[in-house]
Amino acid sequence: MADEHEMPPSLKPVLDQKSLKWIFVGGKGGVGKTTTSCSLAVQMAKVRKSVLLISTDPAHNLSDAFGMKFGKDARPVTGVPGLSAMEIDPNGSISELISAGGDDAQQAMQGLGGVGNMFQDMAFSIPGVDEAMSFAEVLKQVKGMEYEVIIFDTAPTGHTLRFLQFPTVLEKGLEKLSQLSQQFGGMIGNLVNARGGLPNGQSFDDVLKKMEDLRDTIGEVNKQFKNADLTTFVPVLIPEFLSLYETERMIQELGSYEIDTHAMVVNQLLFPKKDNPCEQCNSRRKMQKKYLEQIDDLYGEDFNVVKMPLLVDEVRGVESISKFSEMLVTPYEAPQ
């Protein structure tokens, strides 16, 4: 099986790729994205000055994995020098945006009454815009922070791909919005002024301008995402049909967005000993072997296929993750 053309089964090439700035880790739910991204982050922190790990999964697991509490702001991970982590909610609301982070956003919206709601409805009518907005906000923040590498622990498959489509979606939406504001701007302006104007002395033009800024940010970031030197996507999968199927679909889709993928992590492999009496383990191993062969056949030439074992205990805590992460670099040798 050790074909000369095959790429080494470790993430070392990714670690060595010094130009990388953005790394996405994604896959179906429950395959071990968070564990993998944490491990990758730990390994990355060894070779780079500063690494930021961001979870965009609404079901935040980073806190769980490292056994410490993370929040909206980047916080260093104790025990891993050079690594910080943060958890963001991709379902943030637009009112946050309007008040530019102020806490009186809700109040502002209430003060606006019907008009505020109307505007909110209008903005929300663009599919995926709220997620895009909050993502863009985060990206803006992140761009300001000087991290060498940023690793995204993404939400299960669909969400990730949707996020990567956002710039186009948003562009269309914003076009429509600015068109609307040109047509009805006067009317809205009158209504707002009748109620005493927007809080904080803002105007709809300001809000629109803010949105356009965001679009520029997203557009710029997207350009970086399409650059294979700067960005790579690491799919995580388990050797089972559905996971494999989703991964293939995802890789094709990423290809259509021109996002580079050249490494994948096959997780939760069973390595029962030869004389193992556990029937279940053996038959499962047989199934996994079948899919592993298929994976090697299909991706072996173009991908670093990293094979990770299923451990007997949960991978939690810095120490456990550090140990697990070693196997991303030096391939796991199964006990005979």
Place this chain on the structure above:
Amino acid sequence: MPSVLLVVFVIQLLLHTLNTLIGGDNVNQLLWAIYIRLPTPQSDDARKTLQYGKEAQRLKREMAAVSAQDDFAKWARLRRGHDKAKEQYEKAAASQQSTRQMFNRIMSAVRWLGTQGVNFLINTYFGSTPMFWLPQGWVPYYAEWVLSCPRAPLGSISVNVWGIACGSVIAMLSEAVRATITLKQGEVIEGANKGEKLKMEAISIPPVSKNSKKEL
């Protein structure tokens, strides 16, 4: 030089055949089918489109024959090929569609010029030539005037009127022929409800027996 009377009649016949009996769309389709068989750049595209379509279908069949669970690598490769072929097919078909629309437009224009245009030319050129003369006193003055419209000498039939007469007669005759066939077959022979049974019985008058009472 054949007589103008005959030429006008033939043109009217052609017009009727093309536009009513065959239909403009069908003519366009036929011409398109001929056109893409000629050595034109479009024929290449058409062949490619067909090829992509066939390729996509073949891969789809093959994909169905391979078990995704047992032979994922092979299946996935087939699927990649299939997706690619399908995409190419759709692209090619779309680009061909625009060419075809252009072609249809041009062909419709040519057809129009070839029939109505020629008609117009003849009407203009022979506008002041009498087609034939009416015996004097057959019709009153104002009817003579109408029949010689627009420019033929009074008392004659103008080319325009002759054309209209030919067209009307051809239309009526064709209608009569089609109606006869329809009645004979007992079902609709053209149009949207083709093949439908006629609601009307073929013309056959039931014999009225002398004894039967007439119901009032």
